[in-house]
Amino acid sequence: MSLDCGVFHTRYESDMGLRPRPLQRLRLVTLAxxxxxxxxxxxxxxxxxxxxxxxxxVGAIGLNILVGYTGQISLGQGAFMAIGAYTAGxxxxxxxxxxxxxxxxxxxxxAAAGTFFGLPSLRLKGLYLAIATLAAQEIVEWGMTNWxxxxxxxxxxxxxxxxxLGVRMNTNFNFYWLxxxxxxxxxxxxxxxxxxxxxxxxxxxxxxxxAASVIGVDxxxxxxxxxxxxxxxxxxxxxxxxxxxxxxxxxxxxxSTSIVFLAMIIVGGLGSIRGSFLxxxxxxxxxxxxxxxxxxxxxxxxxxxxxxxxxxxxxxxIVIILFLIFEPRGLSKLWENAKDYFHVWPFAYRRGESRx
Amino acid sequence: MDIxxxxxxxxLSTGMIYALAAAGFVVIYKASDVINFAQGDLLLLGTYLIxxxxxxxxxxxxxxxxxxxxxxVVVALAVERLVLRxxxxxxxxxxxxxxxxxxxVLRGITGxxxxxxxxxxxxxxxxxxxxxxxxxxSTARVLSIPIALAVLAGLGLFFRHTRDGIAMRAIAxxxxxxxxxxxxxxxxxxxxxxxxxxxxxxxxxxxxGIVGVSPNVASIGLxxxxxxxxxxxxxxxxxxxxxAVIGLLEVYVGFYVGHGLNLVVPYxxxxxxxxxxxxxxxxxxxxxxx
Numbered sequence: 001m002s003l004d005c006g007v008f009h010t011r012y013e014s015d016m017g018l019r020p021r022p023l024q025r026l027r028l029v030t031l032a033x034x035x036x037x038x039x040x041x042x043x044x045x046x047x048x049x050x051x052x053x054x055x056x057x058v059g060a061i062g063l064n065i066l067v068g069y070t071g072q073i074s075l076g077q078g079a080f081m082a083i084g085a086y087t088a089g090x091x092x093x094x095x096x097x098x099x100x101x102x103x104x105x106x107x108x109x110x111a112a113a114g115t116f117f118g119l120p121s122l123r124l125k126g127l128y129l130a131i132a133t134l135a136a137q138e139i140v141e142w143g144m145t146n147w148x149x150x151x152x153x154x155x156x157x158x159x160x161x162x163x164x165l166g167v168r169m170n171t172n173f174n175f176y177w178l179x180x181x182x183x184x185x186x187x188x189x190x191x192x193x194x195x196x197x198x199x200x201x202x203x204x205x206x207x208x209x210x211a212a213s214v215i216g217v218d219x220x221x222x223x224x225x226x227x228x229x230x231x232x233x234x235x236x237x238x239x240x241x242x243x244x245x246x247x248x249x250x251x252x253x254x255x256s257t258s259i260v261f262l263a264m265i266i267v268g269g270l271g272s273i274r275g276s277f278l279x280x281x282x283x284x285x286x287x288x289x290x291x292x293x294x295x296x297x298x299x300x301x302x303x304x305x306x307x308x309x310x311x312x313x314x315x316x317x318i319v320i321i322l323f324l325i326f327e328p329r330g331l332s333k334l335w336e337n338a339k340d341y342f343h344v345w346p347f348a349y350r351r352g353e354s355r356x
Numbered sequence: 357m358d359i360x361x362x363x364x365x366x367x368l369s370t371g372m373i374y375a376l377a378a379a380g381f382v383v384i385y386k387a388s389d390v391i392n393f394a395q396g397d398l399l400l401l402g403t404y405l406i407x408x409x410x411x412x413x414x415x416x417x418x419x420x421x422x423x424x425x426x427x428x429v430v431v432a433l434a435v436e437r438l439v440l441r442x443x444x445x446x447x448x449x450x451x452x453x454x455x456x457x458x459x460x461v462l463r464g465i466t467g468x469x470x471x472x473x474x475x476x477x478x479x480x481x482x483x484x485x486x487x488x489x490x491x492x493x494s495t496a497r498v499l500s501i502p503i504a505l506a507v508l509a510g511l512g513l514f515f516r517h518t519r520d521g522i523a524m525r526a527i528a529x530x531x532x533x534x535x536x537x538x539x540x541x542x543x544x545x546x547x548x549x550x551x552x553x554x555x556x557x558x559x560x561x562x563x564x565g566i567v568g569v570s571p572n573v574a575s576i577g578l579x580x581x582x583x584x585x586x587x588x589x590x591x592x593x594x595x596x597x598x599x600a601v602i603g604l605l606e607v608y609v610g611f612y613v614g615h616g617l618n619l620v621v622p623y624x625x626x627x628x629x630x631x632x633x634x635x636x637x638x639x640x641x642x643x644x645x646x
Contacts, residue, residue: 073449124630126448127391131581132630135623138578142620255578259456266453307468314464320457324450325442 018191039176047172049288054179055240056280058186060264061273062233065190067262068271069199070226071206072121076133077261079117079140080231082253084110084238086144086151089159089248099162099243106239107232114231121223137255144250157248175244182240183277186233191273193229202226203271263316267323269332278331286319287312362493363607369497369566371603372504376559377576378583378595379511380552386528386590387548390440391448393455396577397462398553402428402560404466407569411477424557432553436546463574474570500562505596507558511551512592520547528590582622586629588639597637601625 009015019025039047059081066072084106091102120132144151151157161170162178169175193199201222204212213219242248260283268279294308327333381395405427409420439458443450486493515521523544526534535541563573583602587594602622610618629636 067449073452120627120630124634127452128630128634130391130448130452131585132627134578134581135626135630138623139620139627142616146616259460262449262453262456266449270449306471310464310468312464313467314461317457317460317462317464321439321454321461324446324454324457325439328446328450 035180039173044172047176049285051172051175051179051244053277053281053284054176054183055237055244056261056264056284057183057277058240059234059237059261060268060276060280061186061190062230062237063261064265064268064271064273064276065193065202065233066226066230068265068269068275069194069206070202070223070230072118072223072226073126073130074133074230075130075255075258075262076117076137076140077234078253078255078257079137080110080114080234081238081241081257082140082144082250083113084235085242085248085253086157086238087235088239089157089242090150092159093157099160100164103236103239103243107235110235110238111228111232114227114234115224118224118227121227122220134255137258141250141254144253151250154250159242159246159248161246162243169243170246179240179244182236186236187273187277190233190276198222198225206271260316263320265330267319267330269330272330272332274335275330275332278335282319282331283316286315290315358492359611363611364604365493365497365501367604367607368600369500369504369603370606371600372501372508372596373559373563373566373599374576374579374583374603375508375596375599376504376555376562378580378587378599379508379592380555381580381584382587382590382592382595383511383524383548383555384552385584387524388440388444388545390451390455392552393452393577394435394459394462395552395556395580396574397459397466398428398432398556399560399563399576400466400571400574401431401462401553402557403564403569403573404470404560405557406561406564407470407475407477411475421561424561425554428553428557429550432549433546436549440549441542441545459574459577463571467571470569472571474568474572477564477569494566496562496565500566503562504559507555508592508596511555514551515592520544524548579622582626584636585626585634586636588636591636591638594636594638 007021009020014020019028038050042050059077063074063077066074087109088099088102088106091097091105092099097105117133117136121129124132145154147153161168163169164174164178167174169178194203201212201217202225204215204217205219205222205226209219212222238253241252264279264283265276266279267282268277269275290312291308294304294311297304323330377395377399380398381392384390384392402424405424406420409415409423410417415423435458439454443454486495486498515525520543523534523539524547526537526539527541527544531541559576560573563576567573579602583595583598585598586601587596587598602625605621605625606618609621
């Protein structure tokens with residue numbers, strides 16, 4: 001946590017505030033206003049994208065708690081989202097559980113599953129853990145497509161639209177409020193979690209697990225807690241995917257999903273809530289923008305349309321590689337740089353420049 | 357019994373292609389500690405390059421193979437120089453993600469050039485069947501086993517007897533000490549990627565002959581993980597044994613058990629190995645444990 005030059009806190013409340021400075025509050029209010037006005041001016045297409053971004057943000061924050069804050073690599077994001085989606089969907093469909101309760105149950109079930117798959121992390125580190133979670137992903141994927149009696153196999157499961165306060169969440173406009181509130185709540189929870197004893201323990205385990213255990217952090221417990229907390233939100237994201245489209249298909253939860261979410265937090269910035277959102281937005285919007293670009297040049301270059309999926313794939317890879325090489329701390333760091341530049345503009349000195 | 361023999365040959369030939377891919381993976385891991393998620397895409401590249409050279413340009417077989425190997429090496433060297441080298445010393449997550457990004461780029465490029473549909477292709481491995489007692493075996497599959505074994509033996513000899521091979525083992529053993537003995541790490545990394553590309557390209561060319569040319573070839577990249585974990589992350593011999601075991605297991609389970617279990621059983625094995633013996637059958641018994 002860096003202290004800002006020229007900011008003197010005179011009360012504990014302001015010292016402990018998440019957004020103590022006036023400029024920060026102004027930015028927050030601007031963002032809130034934008035979020036409030038956006039659905040009234042945006043086209044349905046953009047609303048749909050916004051909902052996807054909001055859901056992806058929840059998932060990315062969940063993954064970031066595990067990978068960015070605690071340093072445990074997981075390739076099983078898709079599997080955990082599947083567990084969340086299928087639990088929520090099947091509870092609502094087969095047992096008539098109200099959707100809110102089934103979403104909450106889905107989060108808990110996913111958290112339990114995450115803890116279970118986190119057990120290898122007690123013995124395995126780094127790449128071995130990555131490979132173990134890869135195996136978990138493949139096994140859950142197989143279960144999803146082959147355990148036909150429960151999941152319906154490769155058939156899609158169709159759900160009823162959720163109803164909140166008498167409003168059916170069957171349009172993107174209605175769902176938007178639910179998605180934004182969830183994403184905002186998740187972000188607030190995660191930001192505060194990192195300021196607690198548990199959050200600091202996560203970071204200690206990430207930075208040096210032996211040192212962490214020396215200063216009294218129970219490393220095993222902390223790791224499992226990280227898996228559980230992370231999976232809770234990942235399951236929430238999965239359940240929201242299910243209720244957004246009111247349909248569950250296994251294709252949404254494959255290894256590529258895991259990779260897409262890892263890309264979000266890499267591109268956005270590991271260990272950053274803002275980064276989770278920025279990364280989720282970029283990685284969600286990028287393919288959509290490439291599609292739009294392709295449609296725009298369709299008349300001049302008709303063969304472009306058939307190349308679109310490949311262009312999306314290649315650009316996705318290039319974005320990951322470029323960020324890793326040139327800005328490993330992601331969009332979050334770029335945003336920080338921009339802020340710092342204007343912080344003392346027109347003077348050239350930048351905070352942290354001496355550190356390189 | 358003849359069914360069993362056919363299954364065994366089929367499993368072994370698949371297994372040897374897994375072994376070729378895995379050997380490339382092992383070489384890269386040994387030299388530079390990079391987990392290469394793009395190994396399947398190097399295979400895919402080999403498959404499409406031989407298809408391009410022989411079927412589309414019309415080169416004779418020998419020349420086509422040579423050009424494929426050459427281009428694969430060029431691509432691998434470029435990748436090592438431009439993508440991997442700037443990231444030396446970065447955390448594991450960066451290494452994993454950069455090869456995943458690479459895999460995505462390679463798949464996008466090959467897809468854009470050759471499209472999503474499988475292509476038909478006359479293999480350089482002779483077509484037709486080999487009748488061996490009661491069993492009828494595909495000649496291409498039977499032949500692929502000795503070819504793969506020869507390549508893998510060559511890799512093993514390379515590690516044991518050549519200057520670069522020994523340098524690579526030295527770096528795998530202790531990077532600092534190797535550096536101080538005057539071993540050029542960039543050169544060794546380059547050689548490692550070149551070798552991985554050659555081994556994957558040979559696997560890819562044989563796949564072109566056995567299962568045909570299609571984007572699905574890249575899925576073998578993920579099969580590499582059970583193979584290398586079973587055999588040991590840093591052992592060529594382990595890759596051969598691991599490849600054979602996983603290949604056989606897949607066909608046996610696929611035939612005798614069914615239910616698509618053959619797709620998941622390698623990963624179950626992977627989890628079991630990680631629990632019992634995380635360094636694999638032949639790996640060095642040094643593993644980062646908590």
